[in-house]
Amino acid sequence: MSHTKIALSIAAGLSLIFTVLVAHAAPPDTAGAQSYKSHKALLIGLDGMQYEKLQQAMQQNKAPHIASLNPAKSYTGGIGATSTEQTTGSGPGWTTILTGTWVDRHKVPSNNDELRNKAPSLFEQLKQAYPERKTASIVSWNTINNNFADDIAQGFIDLAVKCSDVDQCVADKASYELEHGSSDLVFAHFDEPDNVGHKYGFTTEYQAAIQGVDNQVGQLLSALKRRKKSHPKEDWLVMVTTDHGRRLPDGHDHGAQTLSEKTTFIGLNKPANAQLSRPITHPDNPDYDNLYGFANHTDITPTLLAHFGIKPVPARYAMDGLPLTGPLGARLFTARLAPDASQVNLTWKGDDSKDKPVNIYRNGKKIASVAYSRRGYIDNDIKALKGAVNYTAVINKVPVSRLVTLKD
Ligand SMILES: [Zn+2]
Structure with missing residues (x-):
């Protein structure tokens, strides 16, 4: 490994550590x-x-x-x-x-x-x-x-x-x-x-x-x-x-x-x-x-x-549950890896939120927005993913998450 590459990888490593620290320490939004x-x-x-x-x-x-x-x-x-x-x-x-x-x-x-x-x-x-x-x-x-x-x-x-x-x-x-x-x-x-x-x-x-x-x-x-x-x-x-x-x-x-x-x-x-x-x-x-x-x-x-x-x-949510007071989140949210491991099937139930959009996040990144009434989304862009993948569905500003474990 050349000096430049080592320096670059150290810098990348430090910035990764910095990002992880910031992500962990950043307080949640407490507006109001x-x-x-x-x-x-x-x-x-x-x-x-x-x-x-x-x-x-x-x-x-x-x-x-x-x-x-x-x-x-x-x-x-x-x-x-x-x-x-x-x-x-x-x-x-x-x-x-x-x-x-x-x-x-x-x-x-x-x-x-x-x-x-x-x-x-x-x-x-x-x-x-x-x-x-x-x-x-x-x-x-x-x-x-x-x-x-x-x-x-x-x-x-x-x-x-x-x-x-x-x-x-x-x-x-x-x-x-x-x-x-x-x-x-x-x-x-x-x-x-x-x-x-x-x-x-x-x-x-x-x-x-x-x-x-x-x-x-x-x-x-x-x-x-x-x-x-x-x-x-x-x-x-x-x-x-x-x-x-x-x-x-x-x-x-x-x-x-x-x-x-x-x-x-x-x-x-x-x-x-x-x-x-x-x-x-x-x-x-x-x-x-x-x-x-x-x-x-x-x-x-x-x-x-x-x-x-x-x-x-x-983007940082990682809990499997929904609040039991206030606005409703995506009920019965599930994330399942297809038997042939080609896609992840996300589903939710209930008709409380009709056609409002559900925003879907994968490992903190928004990947889709679909009407609640569709009650599901298929993620078939998973080839590059490894290990535990966190999916989050957000509606009415209420998130809920599920982990799916892919092969390393
Ligand atoms: Zn006991």
Whole structure:
């Protein structure tokens, strides 16, 4: 290699490093950020709470606080038999909830303290937009904060508390932080329903665990109510979810791809858009009783970030979910490599946006604009592409992405 070539390749290398650094550090568009200063959020995680058993408790008025957040059906575990499929376990589940991505991006496929989330988290994205904002992650199952140890080390999580399976510790620490603390975003995770489910299955003990954790949800909501008296201008989004369902018939286990294990719920204290309130009744993939027509775990982080007024940048977008409030994005967006690897088929569903244009990006570059009503686009210009390719569809200024992996 000649000196000139070496110099050129060093320059190219440096400019590449510079570009990567800039791309990573550039804050998202927060135009109009002023008006979002008082926007804050609480995300409540209830581990291993099966949707039908929660509904049963709600019908018996034994889960009034969870009920007040209007839990609606959703799914987890990714799309079966695709690169997004992940076990219906807690490690993958909470990592999806806290990143807006499936396992092909977050790389936490199992329950393992050594695994580290590899996708930009909810905490990181909030900090990139507003470095002065404060975040908290208070967890009963310590593995969650271990999977997010890099976020903690980099200062994206200001207050990280491991409560070692003592749910009352979570309730007390989180409600103190909500009432007296300075956190803008609080994640509070409870583990009792899952622990009791593993031990006793679907029993009166399990229903009692749902009721018990509902009391602790009530403790958090009461703390917020007291806070609002001294901070009347704050606008709190409160969300609740579970990481997975439970295996039928007895409810002891979970982890597999079955309807009861994949079914979850998402609730919030604000009006939801159609992505949560009006599921698509005939998804192309009808598996699990049309479950894929419902909202899913990847929608939670985009919903929270939208509440903070963080305007997504389409060219840099890399989350698999859609906000559950405000304008609708491209619903059921999928990207599939054709069996002969000659093209990538992009599809979306729903008729909410009629003939408005959908802008399609491939690895950050706009490649097409097509009417929403076409419900699809074929990219046959893929010969030069290698490895993981990120496709993004944008409509109503709302992006959603999918990874496709091509052969190297
Ligand atoms: Zn479990």
